[in-house]
Amino acid sequence: MTADPRALTELLEQSHDLQADALRPTHDALDELVELSHLPADDDPASNLSFHEEHQRSLRSSLGGAAVLGAAGGAALVGLLASPAFAGSSKDIQILQTARSIENLAISTYKTALTLPYIGGSSANPVITKFCQVTMGQHVQHDDAFTAAIKSLHGQQQNAADPAFVPVVKNAVAGLSGATASEGALGVVGLALELENIAAETYVKDTTLVSSTTNRALFASIMGIEAQHAAVLLAVQALLKADAPQLISLSEPATVEALPAAAGSVGFPNAFYKTNSAAPPKQGAVK
Numbered sequence: 001m002t003a004d005p006r007a008l009t010e011l012l013e014q015s016h017d018l019q020a021d022a023l024r025p026t027h028d029a030l031d032e033l034v035e036l037s038h039l040p041a042d043d044d045p046a047s048n049l050s051f052h053e054e055h056q057r058s059l060r061s062s063l064g065g066a067a068v069l070g071a072a073g074g075a076a077l078v079g080l081l082a083s084p085a086f087a088g089s090s091k092d093i094q095i096l097q098t099a100r101s102i103e104n105l106a107i108s109t110y111k112t113a114l115t116l117p118y119i120g121g122s123s124a125n126p127v128i129t130k131f132c133q134v135t136m137g138q139h140v141q142h143d144d145a146f147t148a149a150i151k152s153l154h155g156q157q158q159n160a161a162d163p164a165f166v167p168v169v170k171n172a173v174a175g176l177s178g179a180t181a182s183e184g185a186l187g188v189v190g191l192a193l194e195l196e197n198i199a200a201e202t203y204v205k206d207t208t209l210v211s212s213t214t215n216r217a218l219f220a221s222i223m224g225i226e227a228q229h230a231a232v233l234l235a236v237q238a239l240l241k242a243d244a245p246q247l248i249s250l251s252e253p254a255t256v257e258a259l260p261a262a263a264g265s266v267g268f269p270n271a272f273y274k275t276n277s278a279a280p281p282k283q284g285a286v287k
Contacts, residue, residue, distance in 0.1 A: 113132055
């Protein structure tokens with residue numbers, strides 16, 4: 001199976017452009033995150049009170065109804081996260097550490113996947129191989145941005161993977177033992193999709209937890225890239241499940257005509273991103 005190098009190059013250029021556009025406001029937001037964390041605690045009492053009240057409202061809205069939180073436990077968690085003490089730089093550091101732990105896991109997973117013959121080998125689908133390579137590189141850039149922010153905040157770096165999601169990867173890898181090439185490719189795509197959704201959902205939730213509108217843009221911009229990754233993987237997964245890997249190709253215009261009608265919508269199953277799988281702010285923080 002081959003891919004048209006020109007078409008693949010155009011696709012990768014579009015991906016790089018989207019990544020660059022997203023990281024531009026991300027770096028600005030990271031700079032403001034650092035600047036805000038260095039302000040004195042009583043710099044502006046009125047603004048601090050306003051932020052605390054808005055922060056509490058957003059937390060109750062986003063977390064209060066979550067099924068995973070019991071009535072008492074949910075109220076306690078919302079109260080803790082909404083407290084003025086927890087709304088300071090320590091919270092921002094924990095959120096950034098958790099984001100790094102998710103990026104660490106994603107990088108490691110893609111790196112391992114590319115060692116498998118049906119993902120990174122000569123017999124692998126070249127579009128899937130290139131997607132994994134480019135996506136891993138983008139996760140490295142996200143990780144670098146979070147690393148720089150943690151360093152500027154004088155926080156401890158989180159170099160490990162998120163402990164709550166490591167078992168997900170281990171179980172998936174164990175399930176690939178003895179798998180055929182088609183089964184293995186489908187398993188890897190499914191795992192990558194789960195991790196991309198976790199990242200996207202976490203960063204969606206983080207937009208309600210950070211300290212300012214600009215900081216919300218930080219996670220929203222990176223979330224957009226993770227959402228793009230998930231959309232591509234959903235389309236690839238659908239074609240693999242339909243036993244039509246030959247359609248994962250950029251080689252001929254006829255490929256488009258052969259795609260099922262659902263190909264135009266399968267990558268976007270929800271009008272709004274859910275946050276059921278989002279990592280709590282402290283989940284990947286350094287203990």
